[in-house]
Every structure is written in structure tokens, then in C-alpha cells.
Amino acid sequence: SQKIEQNSEALNIQEGKTATLTCNYTNYSPAYLQWYRQDPGRGPVFLLLIRENEKEKRKERLKVTFDTTLKQSLFHITASQPADSATYLCALDTTGSGYSTLTFGKGTMLLVSP
């Protein structure tokens, strides 16, 4: 069956450290992968999109990698801050065409302590 797996346990780190979140998928060949941030009781907010032919994408303190051989994406937040505390969701285009709807993982909660 098709699956998108994110670490269900919360990730606790100290302010200033780098947070690394993992998204693994099976039985998909996505054309792209996206990362979203969700705060409690609110809708997800888009952060980054990476295409299948891109190895890495950066935006300010955020970095995403995409390894289609390993079927894995890593999401990094450098110099983390308490304001980065939220749930982070990965989402895939599940048909590989780029036109499909997004399928989301369950998300990983990140807690950054001062």
C-alpha cells in the first residue's frame, strides 16, 4: 500500500540547534514534495516545494533535500527558535504528473526550548 511516514514522536531541541525532520514514502513516484507548517487550531502554511530533479532547496533558515532513490525528504531548520515550534507536514503529488491532489503525512511536532 502507499504510505507517507513522518516521525510521530515530537522532536525536542534547544534554541540555536538544527532541527531535522524526516519524511519517508513508499510506492509513490512523486513529481514534487512540499513541506507545510501547522500551528494548533490553524490551517497549514506552505514553506517549500522541491521537484524530483532537485536535490536540495533552501529558503532563509530552511533547507529541504529530496532523495528519490531512498524515497526520503529531510527538512532542516537551522538556528532554531522557540517560534519555530509547530507541526510540520510533508505532502506529495501522488500520481507523479504534478497535477494531482496532495497527500499529506501525519506531521511531526517540533518543540524548541529556550
Add this chain to the structure above:
Amino acid sequence: DGGITQSPKYLFRKEGQNVTLSCEQNLNHDAMYWYRQDPGQGLRLIYYSQIVNDFQKGDIAEGYSVSREKKESFPLTVTSAQKNPTAFYLCASNPGLPNTEAFFGQGTRLTVV
């Protein structure tokens, strides 16, 4: 400001009643989506529409209905046939082009009382 608006933020429904959740966008997006989120769960797709007057079932469409009479609007009706409707409902839109991000509303929390 452009955006996507869901209303109401909180909704209470008695068992056996239908209820309609509103979703409006002024982003001129062709595609709109409804997701359901349960505690500790990811988003699950209920229905989506890629063009006016057309929509498709998602993974969990049973007990729900939608319409897309206008580009800006994509209301979701939770019918009495939905056995466990208490959840957080999210509406999203995107231009409908490849490799584009989704814009989400702030969600409606539905509780059956």
C-alpha cells in the same frame, strides 16, 4: 487581501442533522479541496474540484457532499450519513497547475452534540 476564508470557525451539530461549511477564495484559483483532520492524524482528502461545475471524490467522501457553482466558492455539506463527523475541516485552493502550493483556510471545527 487575497485569501481563502472558511466559516464558521466553530460549529455544533445535533446528531441526524446536515450542516454546511463555507469556503470562499478570492485568489482566482481553479482548484479547491476539502480535507478532514482528526487529532494526531494527517489531512485526509474528502472532495476536490479542478474546475467550476465539476468535482471528484477523495479518499473519504462517504457522508459528504459538495457543489462548485462558482469559481470562488466550494461549500461542503456534512450529512447525517457521516458516522463520525466530529473533526477539524480544512479547505484549500491552488491554481490547478503543476507543482504549485496549496493555500489553506483557517479551518472549521465541527462538533456533534
